Every structure is written in C-alpha cells, then in structure tokens.
Amino acid sequence: MAATATGDLLARARGGDKRSIARLVSVVENDDPGAAEAMRALYPETGRAQIVGITGPPGGGKSTLVNRLAGMYRERASSVAIVAVDPSSPFTGGAILGDRIRMRERFLDDGVFIRSMASRGHAGGLARATARVVNVLDALGTDVVLVETVGVGQEEVDVIRVVDTVCLVTVPGLGDDIQAIKAGVLEIADVLVVNKADRPGADETARDLAQMLSLAKDRPWKTPIVRTSAQSGDGLPQLLDVIDRHRMWSRESGDYLERRRAAARSQVEALLQEALLRELAGRVGASRLDAAVARVAERSLDPYAAVEELLRG
Numbered sequence: 001m002a003a004t005a006t007g008d009l010l011a012r013a014r015g016g017d018k019r020s021i022a023r024l025v026s027v028v029e030n031d032d033p034g035a036a037e038a039m040r041a042l043y044p045e046t047g048r049a050q051i052v053g054i055t056g057p058p059g060g061g062k063s064t065l066v067n068r069l070a071g072m073y074r075e076r077a078s079s080v081a082i083v084a085v086d087p088s089s090p091f092t093g094g095a096i097l098g099d100r101i102r103m104r105e106r107f108l109d110d111g112v113f114i115r116s117m118a119s120r121g122h123a124g125g126l127a128r129a130t131a132r133v134v135n136v137l138d139a140l141g142t143d144v145v146l147v148e149t150v151g152v153g154q155e156e157v158d159v160i161r162v163v164d165t166v167c168l169v170t171v172p173g174l175g176d177d178i179q180a181i182k183a184g185v186l187e188i189a190d191v192l193v194v195n196k197a198d199r200p201g202a203d204e205t206a207r208d209l210a211q212m213l214s215l216a217k218d219r220p221w222k223t224p225i226v227r228t229s230a231q232s233g234d235g236l237p238q239l240l241d242v243i244d245r246h247r248m249w250s251r252e253s254g255d256y257l258e259r260r261r262a263a264a265r266s267q268v269e270a271l272l273q274e275a276l277l278r279e280l281a282g283r284v285g286a287s288r289l290d291a292a293v294a295r296v297a298e299r300s301l302d303p304y305a306a307v308e309e310l311l312r313g
Contacts, residue, residue: 006034010041013140018113021140025115028136029129031274039132042139047260049138052243053163055149060169061195064230066148072240074111077143081113083133084148113137131162131267160188161266164256165246167239169193170209172201186212189223190246197227197235221249284310 009027012020028035052069054062066082073080115137117130130147137145149159160166168189186192192213194206206225213223224242228235250256281289292310295301301309 003034003037006037006041009034010038018110021113021137022115025133025136028132029117031129035132039135042136045139046135047138049134049142049145050247051134051138051145051147051163051165053147053149053159053166054169055159055166056169056193060171061230062148062169065169065193065195065228066146068230068233068236069240070112070146072236073144073146074109077111079111079113079142079144081115081137081142081145082148083115083117083130083137083145085117085130085150113142130158131263131270134162160259161263164250164259165190165243167191167193167243169195170205171196172199172205186216190221191239191242192223192225193239194225194227195230198229198232202227220253221246221255283313 006027009020009024013024024038026032028038054066054069056062063084066084070080070082115133117133134145134147145163147159147163166188168186168191170193172194186209192209194202194209196202197206206227209225213225224245226235226239226242228239230236247256250259288310292301292306296303296306
C-alpha cells in the first residue's frame with residue numbers, strides 16, 4: 001500500500017468510518033504493505049483505552065458475558081470494541097465464527113466495533129497479531145476494548161501481555177477450576193468469574209476457587225471471585241465494579257506500568273523473531289531448505305546438523 005493510500009486510510013479511520021477501521025485492522029493483522037507505516041503513526045496515541053481480557057475453558061459462556069459487558073460499557077462509554085479470537089479452520093485458516101451469533105445485537109450499535117480473528121494455530125489463546133489489532137483500536141480512540149480468547153484449552157496465558165485486567169471465567173460442574181490451576185491460568189487471573197451461577201454447584205465451585213487462591217503464591221492484588229449469570233445479567237454490575245477496582249489499584253500500585261513494559265517486550269521480541277525469520281529464510285533460500293528437509297526426512301541428516309549446515313551458508 002502506497003504511503004498516500006495508508007495516510008488516506010488512517011484519516012478515514014480516525015474519522016470513525018467503520019469500513020476504514022476494519023480495513024486498517026486487516027492491514028495490520030495480515031502484515032500487509034503499509035502495516036508498519038500505520039503502526040508507526042498510531043503507536044504514540046496508544047495507552048488510553050481500558051483493555052479487559054475474558055479467558056477460560058470452553059463452555060463457560062464467555063461470548064455471552066462479553067456481549068453483556070459490551071452493552072453495559074456502552075452505557076458509560078462512547079465507543080467499545082470487541083476482539084474475539086476464534087479457533088481456525090484446519091482447511092482455510094479462517095476463523096470459525098459460531099460464537100459471534102451471540103453478539104448480533106451489538107452489530108446494530110454504531111458505538112461498538114466487533115472483530116473476529118482466527119488464531120491460525122497460534123498457541124496461548126490469542127492470534128499472533130492480537131496485540132497489534134488492540135493497539136490500532138486503542139489509538140483510534142476506543143474507550144474500552146474487550147478481548148475474548150479462543151477457549152479451547154488451558155494454556156491461554158498470552159492474554160496477560162495484551163490486556164490490563166484478566167477475567168478468568170469458569171462454570172459449575174465442568175471441573176475446569178482444577179484444570180486451570182494445573183496449567184497456571186489461575187495465576188494470571190485478576191478476577192475470577194463463576195458464570196452460570198444459578199446452576200447447582202456454584203457455591204462449591206466458588207469455595208474450591210477460594211481454597212486454590214489460599215494455596216497459591218501470594219500476590220499484592222487479592223483476586224476476587226464474582227458470581228454472574230450472563231444470560232440474566234445477575235452479578236454483571238458487581239463484575240464491572242471489581243474490574244474498575246482492579247484498574248484503579250493497578251495504576252496506584254504501579255502494576256499497570258510493569259504489565260505494559262512486559263507487553264512491550266513481548267511485542268518487540270515477536271516482531272524481532274518474525275523479522276529474523278524472514279531475513280534468514282531469504283538468506284538460506286527455499287531450494288537449500290527443501291533439500292535439507294528432504295535429507296532429514298530420509299534420516300540421512302539429523303535436524304541439528306541440518307540447521308548448522310544451513311546457517312553456515
């Protein structure tokens with residue numbers, strides 16, 4: 001994309017044109033020509049939005065919860081964005097968008113921007129470009145960005161490098177609270193949400209989570225447990241209050257700055273890896289790489305020797 005075209009797209013996006021915002025997000029997400037130029041122009045304007053992550057195992061009602069939260073945030077904010085990371089199709093690499101139908105009412109609200117992203121096989125619950133997309137929406141003046149992770153496993157820890165407050169959602173009867181603590185997801189939670197709390201077993205789930213918190217490593221922020229029912233809206237005002245309390249504590253304690261520094265390091269390292277891989281691939285060449293791979297597949301060369309041989313040039 002030419003410099004003038006990128007500038008025109010940025011101007012329209014800054015003006016609030018939703019199609020231009022969507023196009024700009026696509027450019028950055030896909031690392032299309034003009035992506036770096038756009039990010040250079042936008043990055044100084046980031047750091048203003050409230051960014052909230054909703055993570056947890058499948059079946060927890062994350063999409064319904066995000067839908068409800070978006071509506072409540074819209075009552076006090078002029079613009080809200082939802083970045084929902086979905087599992088990728090193994091055939092097309094695109095997002096499987098089944099959960100987005102739960103957000104259909106938000107599509108009618110001009111103050112809400114919804115973006116679904118395919119994880120494209122990236123582990124950690126997010127897509128590789130999620131942080132960049134969030135930065136774009138932040139720079140364009142979005143007041144609140146809600147980031148919903150994939151929800152297909154218990155290794156969704158990347159979200160802490162993107163958001164200010166992590167809400168870990170579980171429900172009674174799934175046994176996912178135990179699985180979450182095994183994988184360390186509980187350690188990144190700023191707020192624990194027992195959703196579908198009108199179901200039997202909600203008290204036991206909340207009690208089990210409280211017990212796990214008592215056994216976990218002490219943290220300056222005492223992680224609260226909030227019971228909600230996304231379907232009825234019960235507990236949602238309390239959840240918003242807790243998220244706001246965490247945001248206030250984070251700024252007063254300096255945790256906010258520490259998290260932003262960790263996020264910056266993660267973004268720089270990710271871009272550095274991508275740049276080095278591109279440079280290395282160009283230096284090695286596709287034919288030499290294919291030949292080395294063939295020899296490894298034939299067992300005439302081990303992978304370590306192959307890498308050493310390719311790096312020697």
